[in-house]
Amino acid sequence: MMLLAQTEDTFFNGRIKVLQHRDGYRFSIDAVLLAAFSAPEAEDRIVDLGAGCGIISLILGRRYPAVSITGIEVQPELAALATQNVEANGLKERINVICTDLRSLSIQAVSGPVDIVISNPPYRKGRSGRINFHPQRAVARHEILATLQDVTGAAARLLGIGGRFAIIYPAERITDLLTNLRSVGIEPKHIQTVHAKGNDPARLVLVSGIKGGHPGTAVHEPLVIYQPNGAYTDRVQAMFDP
Numbered sequence: 001m002m003l004l005a006q007t008e009d010t011f012f013n014g015r016i017k018v019l020q021h022r023d024g025y026r027f028s029i030d031a032v033l034l035a036a037f038s039a040p041e042a043e044d045r046i047v048d049l050g051a052g053c054g055i056i057s058l059i060l061g062r063r064y065p066a067v068s069i070t071g072i073e074v075q076p077e078l079a080a081l082a083t084q085n086v087e088a089n090g091l092k093e094r095i096n097v098i099c100t101d102l103r104s105l106s107i108q109a110v111s112g113p114v115d116i117v118i119s120n121p122p123y124r125k126g127r128s129g130r131i132n133f134h135p136q137r138a139v140a141r142h143e144i145l146a147t148l149q150d151v152t153g154a155a156a157r158l159l160g161i162g163g164r165f166a167i168i169y170p171a172e173r174i175t176d177l178l179t180n181l182r183s184v185g186i187e188p189k190h191i192q193t194v195h196a197k198g199n200d201p202a203r204l205v206l207v208s209g210i211k212g213g214h215p216g217t218a219v220h221e222p223l224v225i226y227q228p229n230g231a232y233t234d235r236v237q238a239m240f241d242p
Helices: 029-038 057-062 076-088 133-141 148-158 171-183 232-241
Strands: 007-013 016-021 046-050 068-073 093-098 114-119 158-168 186-195 202-213
Touching: 016 057, 016 076, 029 057, 029 114, 029 158, 029 202, 029 232, 046 057, 046 148, 057 068, 057 093, 068 076, 076 093, 093 186, 093 202, 114 148, 148 158, 148 171, 148 186, 158 171, 158 186, 171 186
Parallel strands: 046 068, 046 114, 068 093, 114 158
Antiparallel strands: 007 016, 158 202, 186 202
């Protein structure tokens, strides 16, 4: 396995330490927003599809001390990094990282069915726009190894009836997302648009659905990331606090 240069960042007033590849894929605030939106309950069993360096699993594992999490990551270098981060943060008893392709992931592999599946998947279609020259970034941003249909299909396989799926996705692709969810039996139940600043159009959308749920969707107050001066809004800043 290739050894890549790393950096270390800290969150939750130093309670979470995250190693990342200096030149590879690096997580963004999208992961922090999704972790907060997913809001698991005590002792939920969670699967993180496309775990990357493990940031969402780390946040949930630290914030909710009774949950158990399985991170799924197809890229060996990132899976190894996620495992390293789990061990460095003392969470290996509750977070397990599996290096595998979510397209072939079975319910038995995660001792399912599970309560929650979360995903911060590639946002762009495989042949759209310029593909990043770095393979880690390319796979994370474009549907090269997994399409939206692959992600929602995997979520449906892993969830029990009444289980929840939470995802962050580009607002411009919301129709694709909602259509895919219904097609695999996950009924969209909560939608929240995400805006860089108060007057900006929505850039992202947070959506959660219930497997086997009845029709009926709540659209929540928009989430604004930045104040006019460029600082995080109070709602977003709270997501970085212990």
